[in-house]
Amino acid sequence: MRSRRSSLVGDRSRRSSMTADTPLPTAADIAVPIELSLPHCSSAASSANNSQVDLTGHHIYLPDHAAGSSSQGRLYQLSQVAPHEPVTGGVIKDTKTGKHYAKRPVTKPAYSLGHTTGAPVVAAQLNRSTGRIGLGHAFPTEEQTRQYKAEKAARKSNNGSGTRSPSIVGSAGAHRASMDVNTMEGRTQLFSQLRELIHEEFAKANRGQTEELRKHVQQANLEQRQHFEDHIEDVKEIIATEPPQTTQSQEEIRSEQDVSEKAKETGTAATDITTLDSDQKPEYGRKGSEGTLFVDQHGEVVKDPEPVERGYSPDEESDDADFAFPNRWAAIRYKFREPFAEFLGCFMLMVFGNGINCQVTLSALYDPTAPKGDYLSISFGWGVGVAMGVWVAGGISGGMINPAVTIALAIFRKFPWKKVPVYIVAQILGCLVGSLCVYGLYVNPIRIVDPGQTETTAALFTTYPAEFLRQPSTRMSSFYNEFFASAILLIVILAIGDSSNTPPPDGLAPLVLLWLVWGLGACLGWQTAYAVNPARDLGPRLMLYIVGYSPDLLWTFNAWYWLWTPIIAVCSGAIMGCLIYDGLIYTGGDSPLNKKSKKGAAALGPGSKDKMPAAISPA
Structure with missing residues (x-):
């Protein structure tokens, strides 16, 4: 056991001395040549602009050559390095500009609504920092889905050896540039849009309910008006069949007709108490204190008297009038x-x-x-x-x-x-x-x-x-x-x-x-x-x-x-x-x-x- 431990220690010391003695490879030694295409810069006229662009910080998808797969590959973040700079890890070289970039795998990218892995491809737009966040970024249309599938099939058919252009996040041929909801500005804009959408939906619902309520009210008024017209016709038929009455009775009849016509005009459910028979008239507790007596739709006498428990009289000129009280003490208590x-x-x-x-x-x-x-x-x-x-x-x-x-x-x-x-x-x-x-x-x-x-x-x-x-x-x-x-x-x-x-x-x-x-x-x-x-x-x-x-x-x-x-x-x-x-x-x-x-x-x-x-x- 001791000899085995000694040999392990010796191997470690030899590897350490070899690492210390052997210099690290430079970026130019291990660089893999790849043609990097930038958005809106694919023509020859824009090649000069491409040569001035630094891709440090960009996230791109690079093909997996070791596995021999033609898939899109993994997502990497680029950082520019000098050709003679010693590096550890993978390095790529842009064949158009000749620049070298160290690549670092991105395991947890900060996605926005339009940057989700596998999201549908939408029409290319310029990068922006303000504006409305389109729901199409997260919920694609059928046309956007077909376009995405077509471009994905085109990428799979590309069999170039090491020169296939990877898709850059936010490029014209990949994902649409949008506002990142991981930022405060993006979340604020998104919440504002959602509130506007909710307000619009409630406004539509309220308009619909208002129209429906108005229809119900109109229908109720029509039914009520028809009910009073039928009632007036019945009263007129009774009057026509009765024998002539005294002058006072004729005046009461005219008063009844006037009240009926007034009810017909106003559309209310009130009829003067004079239209009732003598045995239907209620007992008055106090003359003029109960307000207007009327008959409801069911033919019952309805009144709204002042509550007798109040400590003052609403009619100061008739304090000596009698109220309708349950007992004598209640009347005394009312007055005092x-x-x-x-x-x-x-x-x-x-x-x-x-x-x-x-x-x-x-x-x-x-x-x-x-x-x-x-x-x-x-x-x-x-x-x-x-x-x-x-x-x-x-x-x-x-x-x-x-x-x-x-x-x-x-x-x-x-x-x-x-x-x-x-x-x-x-x-x-x-x-x-x-x-x-x-x-x-x-x-x-x-x-x-x-x-x-x-x-x-x-x-x-x-x-x-x-x-x-x-x-x-x-x-x-x-x-x-x-x-x-x-x-x-x-x-x-x-x-x-x-x-x-x-x-x-x-x-x-x-x-x-x-x-x-x-x-x-x-x-x-x-x-x-x-x-x-x-x-x-x-x-x-x-x-x-x-x-x-x-x-x-x-x-x-x-x-x-x-x-x-x-x-x-x-x-x-x-x-x-x-x-x-x-x-x-x-x-x-x-x-x-x-x-x-x-x-x-x-x-x-x-x-x-x-x-x-x-x-x-x-x-």
């Missing part, structure tokens, strides 16, 4: 749905607002070592109460839950004045009932910490100023505190409902109000407990009077504080906030500040009153 919504919204406001006041304060008074919250908790609770109240009532009544907001919107956003008193009463009652429920919830700790019903527990439900604002010289500061906070409140509310500003998405206005009230409480609520809502103060104040708190504590305290601060200051501040926002920003025509100053002046649009602050019902 908006006030009911305001009542429930204010109820939710008191549940969270007075609830957080009682929990934080009473827990601290009962056990100072374990208070259940702090001042920021109170601000957050009131913010949640406002958000919940607006979410409950916003889609029905607008979610105002504040008399100051209702009055301000009636002045600056054309909210109906006839609804203002009803809204305010509903808001005060909602706050009264809500605070009463919270009082019943915390009545036990209230009696423990304040059995005498003093201001300590009264301040849990209504508002009182700080000690340093109870002198005659400082009362104006209490007024200004509520005035300023209410102005800020209305500025933000108007911005929320201004579609020309940046209003929140539908349904998210209560979330903005939550942060607004929380901020007002955290920043401006210490001195006067930030009432910013007359109903929020007056409703619980009435509740405290009902459960036995002193009138001096509730009404005559600090020179009638309850009237000129939580009510007058808040309403005045709300109006001032509207004046500021409309004077500086708002461009809607529903604001009194944007009314036309003279007859020929331009008029602004109606604005966005339907989003105040969530969705006010149309007036």
Whole structure:
């Protein structure tokens, strides 16, 4: 085994020394003479141009001489070499130009649509870099296939020894020059052509469908017209056979004929309700509220009434008319749905607002070592109460839950004045009932910490100023505190409902109000407990009077504080906030500040009153 390994090593060393000593053959020594033909240069006049052409980088098919086959051969890439240059591998010599080329087999050529091996031969064209890619490059016609077979047979019949012209890729006698789809430009052009083709096919299909649909519509109109003509003829025959009637009946007949003629002209499927017999006429829920009653093609009475669950009447002049409701309570709810919504919204406001006041304060008074919250908790609770109240009532009544907001919107956003008193009463009652429920919830700790019903527990439900604002010289500061906070409140509310500003998405206005009230409480609520809502103060104040708190504590305290601060200051501040926002920003025509100053002046649009602050019902 060792001797065999030694002999192998010796053979390798001898071959290496022979290779190092023996020089490589030059290109001229091993070159195979072949006549290379270039596209459009086969004539003698172009031989001079051929001599100047370098075929380096070209892919050509060379015959396989070793196998003795007359087939097209393999694909090679050429690179020019000098005659005296040592080379390894195959070399060919162009007999026309005398140039030598080293050939390298191409195993994986980058094909385009027209360069695929065995692709059909098409008509010769000049090389191009732009233009449409013909589908014929990939999908040949019969003529192209016959031409390719003929040229292939001609190449097989060529029996020359070493001088047969190979086919050059992209030449006039082989494959058509085209745009390479392997390039970005080629793919972009191909995709563009495919999109155009798809669009053309869809356009043709749509045109066909449109014509077909038009035919169906015309046919349906003709059938409908024929149906009404037959119906009119039947009515005329009935009228002719009936005995004469009174003058009033003759008028009804003429009215019926006029309606029938009108239906014939318009081609509609509607017939006036007077054409029905008395036993066929439907029961009216409200005269004039259901719209036009008509009879369909099957002879059934069809009507499209206003939905009874809507919170406002489409006919404001006939509010006293009776609707068709399933029961009496449904009729009452229809008439008072908006006030009911305001009542429930204010109820939710008191549940969270007075609830957080009682929990934080009473827990601290009962056990100072374990208070259940702090001042920021109170601000957050009131913010949640406002958000919940607006979410409950916003889609029905607008979610105002504040008399100051209702009055301000009636002045600056054309909210109906006839609804203002009803809204305010509903808001005060909602706050009264809500605070009463919270009082019943915390009545036990209230009696423990304040059995005498003093201001300590009264301040849990209504508002009182700080000690340093109870002198005659400082009362104006209490007024200004509520005035300023209410102005800020209305500025933000108007911005929320201004579609020309940046209003929140539908349904998210209560979330903005939550942060607004929380901020007002955290920043401006210490001195006067930030009432910013007359109903929020007056409703619980009435509740405290009902459960036995002193009138001096509730009404005559600090020179009638309850009237000129939580009510007058808040309403005045709300109006001032509207004046500021409309004077500086708002461009809607529903604001009194944007009314036309003279007859020929331009008029602004109606604005966005339907989003105040969530969705006010149309007036």
